[in-house]
Amino acid sequence: MKLDNIYKEEKKSAIAKLSEIIITMASRPSGLIGLSILVFHIILAFISPYIAPHDFKAIDPTLMLQAPSAEYWFGTDDLGRDVFTRTILGGRTALTITFFGSLIALLWGGLLGIFCGLVGGKIDDVVMRIVDAFLSIPWILAMLLIVSLLGTSTEVLIPALGFFYGKGIVRVARAATHDVIAKDFIVSAKARGHSNFSIIWNEIIPNVRDAILVEGAMRWSWMLLGFSSLSFLGFGVSPPTPDWGLMISNARGLMSFAYWAVIAPIVGLSSLIIGINLTADAFAKALGIDRSTKAPV
Amino acid sequence: MLFLIIKRILLGFITLFIVSIITFVGTEILPGDACTTYLERQAFGEQLEACYRRLGLNVPAYERYVSWALNAIQGDFGYSLSGEMPIKEVLGPRIKNSLVLASAAIFIGIPIALILGIITALWRDKLPDVAISTVTIFAMTIPEFISATLLILIIAIWLEWLPGIVIVPTDVSFLELLPNIILPVVAIAMIMTAHMARMVRSSVIQVMASEYVQMAILKGVPYWKMVFKHVLPNALLPAINVVALTIAWLLGGVVVTEVVFNYPGLGRLVIESISNRDLPTVQALAIILASIYVSINLLADLLTLILNPRLKTLQIRK
Numbered sequence: 001m002k003l004d005n006i007y008k009e010e011k012k013s014a015i016a017k018l019s020e021i022i023i024t025m026a027s028r029p030s031g032l033i034g035l036s037i038l039v040f041h042i043i044l045a046f047i048s049p050y051i052a053p054h055d056f057k058a059i060d061p062t063l064m065l066q067a068p069s070a071e072y073w074f075g076t077d078d079l080g081r082d083v084f085t086r087t088i089l090g091g092r093t094a095l096t097i098t099f100f101g102s103l104i105a106l107l108w109g110g111l112l113g114i115f116c117g118l119v120g121g122k123i124d125d126v127v128m129r130i131v132d133a134f135l136s137i138p139w140i141l142a143m144l145l146i147v148s149l150l151g152t153s154t155e156v157l158i159p160a161l162g163f164f165y166g167k168g169i170v171r172v173a174r175a176a177t178h179d180v181i182a183k184d185f186i187v188s189a190k191a192r193g194h195s196n197f198s199i200i201w202n203e204i205i206p207n208v209r210d211a212i213l214v215e216g217a218m219r220w221s222w223m224l225l226g227f228s229s230l231s232f233l234g235f236g237v238s239p240p241t242p243d244w245g246l247m248i249s250n251a252r253g254l255m256s257f258a259y260w261a262v263i264a265p266i267v268g269l270s271s272l273i274i275g276i277n278l279t280a281d282a283f284a285k286a287l288g289i290d291r292s293t294k295a296p297v
Numbered sequence: 298m299l300f301l302i303i304k305r306i307l308l309g310f311i312t313l314f315i316v317s318i319i320t321f322v323g324t325e326i327l328p329g330d331a332c333t334t335y336l337e338r339q340a341f342g343e344q345l346e347a348c349y350r351r352l353g354l355n356v357p358a359y360e361r362y363v364s365w366a367l368n369a370i371q372g373d374f375g376y377s378l379s380g381e382m383p384i385k386e387v388l389g390p391r392i393k394n395s396l397v398l399a400s401a402a403i404f405i406g407i408p409i410a411l412i413l414g415i416i417t418a419l420w421r422d423k424l425p426d427v428a429i430s431t432v433t434i435f436a437m438t439i440p441e442f443i444s445a446t447l448l449i450l451i452i453a454i455w456l457e458w459l460p461g462i463v464i465v466p467t468d469v470s471f472l473e474l475l476p477n478i479i480l481p482v483v484a485i486a487m488i489m490t491a492h493m494a495r496m497v498r499s500s501v502i503q504v505m506a507s508e509y510v511q512m513a514i515l516k517g518v519p520y521w522k523m524v525f526k527h528v529l530p531n532a533l534l535p536a537i538n539v540v541a542l543t544i545a546w547l548l549g550g551v552v553v554t555e556v557v558f559n560y561p562g563l564g565r566l567v568i569e570s571i572s573n574r575d576l577p578t579v580q581a582l583a584i585i586l587a588s589i590y591v592s593i594n595l596l597a598d599l600l601t602l603i604l605n606p607r608l609k610t611l612q613i614r615k
Binding site: 137 | 316
């Protein structure tokens, strides 16, 4: 990068930088599709309680398993509840929990990774061994155990998801720190006698932030996948809360004659996950980070 | 070289040792122990005492850990709480069934992934690449339970070609199992293939851009000879590690797929034992699944080390 480019970038405000990144993301077709799906889902999550045509928990035995009609756009489920209402409401819990979950994952995973990368030595060895050990336990087993013993409240799910999806970020943040650690500005900051905290805050974080943010965006889509799998297995949000994973698992048994009740949540969940995925990919490309060779761990 | 291999193996064992501590401590510090969670409301007096004595929970935690770990190394995981059966006997057929599922998916998935990955890389940004890449993005981002549910809906319910769920006893012979496992295998192979195909693609693209390939092109080496002689051997080597990680990652996904198809493998046992609060079985499962993960990774590391002459010197310099 040329020097004057660097200067220009420094002068820009955060908002200007962000809008530039978003414009770059939207300039590719896949990025544009991803962004629009994500924005659509976020807006829907905010306004759906006000536009929902029916009560999501109103049970009516006379309306069981109705095919889609003018009154019930996506039909009704086995308890006579409106599938359209439940579908547009079904993403709210998942979006909220996984968004805050990934923030937690980003924070602790990123900071621990940077710290380990900076100090190295014995502490680094021990922490990385523990992270490796956690990585080798299948996430689903650990999550199921926690949820079945501590319950499925939001206060349990957010930290638990945040913890289990953060351990992979530790590795990424550590590797990114290793890339900058030998650079002159870090060596001179050390020579000036700056504390570890000051070096992390002023020198390392600005340089590894992009890599960690991209990783966090990707984790968000995996966490959403994990969370909906939990709901599907009956270990996520509890009924009658409308949730896509739960809806699919309930409607699955009856899908030979009421396929609409299973198709609607499937479309909702798949489109959201694909939207986040495409957005994260476009985000990575806009920041110039190649994560195509990364493994899904 | 030998030193490196031994070091890798030792690291694997250390990881497993930490896993065993984590699972043991984890099930220990969570509220309630195996007996109170299992007996629930009846957890007092005689019954609780008897349960403690039966499971040996009346000795200090570290002693229990040592005896549990020593037995686990020999393949003895104690008794399951709900079935009152040795966990070893519960696990045996389940492991076999899961292995059948996983290996079928791997044998179908790897060749297809290689072909798709190479095609998409060689015709990069052309029609074959755009078409295949779109499909692989869909296949790898959609949750396992959704693709499995859609497969059942389309193939089993609408087209009525194959049975939708597996209704067989746990210890069934392979031939009886075969028609039942086609759909689960397809569901698992689809995601795995999509992941691997994308990684093979980017690996091939990287090698295509390298200087020695450019040199080969300039020298006038025929295109396909260049692809098979210069590009593929170098591109597929880094893919080994990625394939291993993908397989290991799928251990979690197999749980969900097995539940959707009602398949009697390890994954369904995970759900069953957690629903029944059968902590000894959960501990055994955690160790076994972690061992599979660690050994797959170890195998991939060793394979890359042996196949790649450049890595040997690189590692020693480090």
